[in-house]
Amino acid sequence: xSIVSIRNVEKRFGKLxxxxxxxxxxxxxxxxxxxxxxxxxxxTLLRCLTRLETVNGGTxxxxxxxxxxxxxxxxxxxxxxxxxxxxxxxxxxFQNFNLFPHYTVLRNITEAPIHVAGQxxxxxxAEARRLLKKLGLEDKEDAYPCQLSGGQSxxxxxxxxxxxxxxxxxxxxxxxxxxxxxxxxxxRVIRSLTDLHMTMVIVTHEMAFAREISDRIIFMDQGVIVxxxxxxxxxxxxxxxxxxxxxxxxxxSI
Amino acid sequence: xxxxxxxxxxWFMLEASxxxxxxxxxxxxxxxxxxxLVAVGRMSKFALIREPIxxxxxxxxxxxxxxxxxxxxxxxxxxxGSTMSRVSAAILAFTLNYAAYFCEIYRSGIESIPAGxxxxxxxxxxxxxxxxxxxxxxxxxKRVLPPMGNEFMVLVKDTALxxxxxxxxxxxxxxxxxxxxxxxxPLIMAGVFYLIMNAIVSKAFGxxxxxLDYYS
Ligand SMILES: Nc1ncnc2c1ncn2[C@@H]1O[C@H](COP(=O)(O)OP(=O)(O)O)[C@@H](O)[C@H]1O
Ligand SMILES: [Mg+2]
Numbered sequence: 001x002s003i004v005s006i007r008n009v010e011k012r013f014g015k016l017x018x019x020x021x022x023x024x025x026x027x028x029x030x031x032x033x034x035x036x037x038x039x040x041x042x043x044t045l046l047r048c049l050t051r052l053e054t055v056n057g058g059t060x061x062x063x064x065x066x067x068x069x070x071x072x073x074x075x076x077x078x079x080x081x082x083x084x085x086x087x088x089x090x091x092x093x094f095q096n097f098n099l100f101p102h103y104t105v106l107r108n109i110t111e112a113p114i115h116v117a118g119q120x121x122x123x124x125x126a127e128a129r130r131l132l133k134k135l136g137l138e139d140k141e142d143a144y145p146c147q148l149s150g151g152q153s154x155x156x157x158x159x160x161x162x163x164x165x166x167x168x169x170x171x172x173x174x175x176x177x178x179x180x181x182x183x184x185x186x187x188r189v190i191r192s193l194t195d196l197h198m199t200m201v202i203v204t205h206e207m208a209f210a211r212e213i214s215d216r217i218i219f220m221d222q223g224v225i226v227x228x229x230x231x232x233x234x235x236x237x238x239x240x241x242x243x244x245x246x247x248x249x250x251x252x253s254i
Numbered sequence: 255x256x257x258x259x260x261x262x263x264x265w266f267m268l269e270a271s272x273x274x275x276x277x278x279x280x281x282x283x284x285x286x287x288x289x290x291l292v293a294v295g296r297m298s299k300f301a302l303i304r305e306p307i308x309x310x311x312x313x314x315x316x317x318x319x320x321x322x323x324x325x326x327x328x329x330x331x332x333x334x335g336s337t338m339s340r341v342s343a344a345i346l347a348f349t350l351n352y353a354a355y356f357c358e359i360y361r362s363g364i365e366s367i368p369a370g371x372x373x374x375x376x377x378x379x380x381x382x383x384x385x386x387x388x389x390x391x392x393x394x395x396k397r398v399l400p401p402m403g404n405e406f407m408v409l410v411k412d413t414a415l416x417x418x419x420x421x422x423x424x425x426x427x428x429x430x431x432x433x434x435x436x437x438x439x440p441l442i443m444a445g446v447f448y449l450i451m452n453a454i455v456s457k458a459f460g461x462x463x464x465x466l467d468y469y470s
Contacts, residue, residue, distance in 0.1 A: 052373050087379045098374035101469045102392045111388070112378035144469045157374075164378065 002061075003028040003168060003199050004049065008070070009058030011044055018044045020223040022058070026168075026199060033210035034203045036220035037245060042203040045220070046170045049201075050092045051083065062086045063167055088117070091161035095173040097153040099145040099160070105132070106141040109160045117164060124163070131159040135189050151182035155189050162193075169193075171202040207249050211235060219245065263431065263440060270427035271447050276341070277413045277423065278451075281348040282406070288349065289356025296361055307357075314354035320415050323347045327419040344416040352409060359401045363394040396466045403459035407452045414448075424448065 004026035011019035018041045026032055034042050047053040049060060051067070055075050060067040065086050068077045077083065100108050106128055113124040132138050135155045145153055154174055161169055174190065175183040187209050193200065194213065204210050210217055210231070217234040219227035219242050227234045227242050235246065295307045314322070327343040330336055338346075367390055375385040414425035428444035 050377055052376065084379070087377075090377075092377045094370060094374065096368075096370055098368075098370035100371065100374070100389055102396070112380065115384060115388070116379035146470045160378070 001028060002026060003030075003063050004201070005059070005061040006049070007059040009045075009048060009060065010056045011041075011048055011053060012056050018223050019048065019055075022223075022225060024218065024225065024228070026201060028167075029197045029199055030215045031194060031200045031213055032202070032216045032218060033214040034201065034218045034220060035205070035207070035210060035245070036226075037248075040220045041223045042220055043172050046092065046172050046201070046203060050090055050170060051087070052092075063089050088164065089167045091164060091166035091169045093154070093158055093161055093169065093171045093174050095176050097145075097150075097157040097177070099153055099157055101145050103144075104141065105137065105143050105145070105148070105156050108145070108156060109163045112160070113163050128159070128163055131162055132156075134192070135159050136185075149182060150178045151185045154178065154182075154186045158186075158189060158193075166198065168199040168201070171200065171204070173203050173205065175204070175206060205249075207246070221245070259435070260439075263435070263443065266431065267424065267427060267440065267443050267447060270422060270424045270444075271451070273341070273416075273421060273423040274410070274413045274447075275451070277344055277348060277416055277421070278410055280345045281352050281409060284345070284349040285352040285356055288353040290360050292353055292357040293360035293364065296357060297364065311354050311357060314351050315358075319347070319351050319412060320418055322351055323415055323419050326350075340416075340419050340421050343419060344421050348409070348412070348416075352405070355405055356402075359398050359405065360394065362401075363398040364390060366397055367393050396469075399459060399463050399466070403456065406455050406459070410451050410455060411448060 002025040004024070006022055006024040009019055009022040010017070022041075022045060034045070036042050044053060048055050049062075054077070055068055055070075057070050057073065057075055059069045063086070065082050066078055067083065067086050068075050070076070078086075100111070103111065106125065109128040109131065110121070110124040113119040113127065114121055119127075129138070129141065132141055135158065137152060137155055137159070140148065140152060140156070145156070148156065154177075158174075171190065175186050178186060183206065187206060190200075190202070191209075191213055202210070202214075212231075214231055216229065217227065217231050218225055219234055219237075221241050226239060227237055229237075234242065237243065237246075292307055292310070295303045296311070298304045298307075323344060326347040327340060330338055330343075371389055371393070372385055375389045380388065413423055416423050417426035417429075420426075424444050424447055428440040431440035432438065
């Protein structure tokens with residue numbers, strides 16, 4: 001059974017069609033990587049799934065709740081209560097972390113569990129400390145974001161997302177803002193999350209990582225899904241667009 | 255001037271400073287929240303809210319403050335036939351005028367916060383109000399401190415304009431005293447008083463900026 005169901009989703013910015021009739025099913029617990037060149041609509045897809053953007057057409061169902069449905073060409077979003085429920089089930093890790101600079105690491109993580117999910121301060125703090133330990137940041141709880149390296153910042157932002165116990169976690173190029181030597185520590189952390197059996201959709205340019213971690217890989221090009229298959233299928237694809245994209249990657253990584 | 259006269263002058267001017275400080279504080283008390291409210295309205299996606307606010311900003315920033323003071327002092331009499339105290343009229347004029355400038359300072363502060371901050375808060379499930387008061391506003395305050403410091407210092411000096419509607423503030427008392435005592439000393443003393451007030455304002459902003467220095 002799908003935990004994320006996307007049917008015929010369309011998104012335009014003015015005249016620019018960024019998502020063209022995207023359909024995708026994600027099974028519960030599945031780990032999916034989304035690859036594709038810059039401007040192909042990967043971020044926009046995640047932003048539509050997390051309601052940072054509204055779609056121009058199509059249907060999105062998340063964990064049984066319909067977020068948006070299109071009848072007679074008009075997308076209609078669910079009631080606020082349903083949207084709120086969906087919100088609690090999904091998290092998003094940004095490329096630029098977007099940590100709150102005026103809060104300590106600990107408060108960055110506990111603020112939403114306390115003020116959104118209604119947890120007690122003790123409960124939220126204990127959970128935050130457990131997550132910081134898991135992500136190797138136990139000595140950073142009193143630090144401010146400006147005192148962290150990029151890799152540490154991204155790990156804090158992952159902890160912040162995990163603190164709300166989402167069923168689905170979206171990552172938008174979580175290592176693209178990092179130096180190569182810091183990329184590894186963040187990828188290791190994401191890899192360590194696989195034992196939580198959480199559904200993960202990861203937009204990434206780290207091909208080796210995508211190949212190793214994913215159950216499925218989606219290749220997007222100019223707003224359409226060109227490939228949807230196992231890593232073996234996608235990396236062995238005969239499709240010329242796919243081969244060209246992956247070929248560029250092989251060249252640039254040599 | 256005798257020592258006794260000097261002593262009397264000093265107390266007299268200190269009392270007049272009280273009025274200056276009063277106008278200053280009430281303008282901030284009403285003007286700072288009003289400016290924030292106006293800034294939020296100015297950024298509204300509804301033209302019905304945004305456009306009247308733009309007109310208000312144009313009028314307040316596009317006409318002389320001294321004229322606005324006269325207007326709020328005398329308009330109530332000519333329009334509804336009643337009056338309010340001169341001090342109230344002065345505070346009203348200063349509040350409406352300064353709120354316009356505060357609005358633009360807040361707005362530039364709010365617009366300078368990266369969109370990612372609001373997006374991260376949205377994803378975490380914060381309501382619009384929580385996002386504004388917990389995430390956006392604290393960062394805005396840090397960013398607007400320097401221009402606000404400027405504005406506060408200008409306000410200290412602008413209070414002198416209240417003399418045109420006969421409010422007994424520092425400048426008016428100084429000029430009256432000058433002609434009465436045929437001495438330039440009252441003016442110099444008034445200058446020193448303004449300077450001390452602004453030194454305090456400047457120091458306070460320095461401290462506030464330092465306090466918020468713990469993050470960037
Ligand atoms: N808010 C926006 N307004 C206008 N165009 C946008 C906006 N966001 C993205 N785009 C455009 O949509 C296309 C896809 O962008 P994006 O989803 O960010 O691609 P990707 O993440 O795959 O690099 C690009 O051409 C981009 O310029
Ligand atoms: Mg992107």
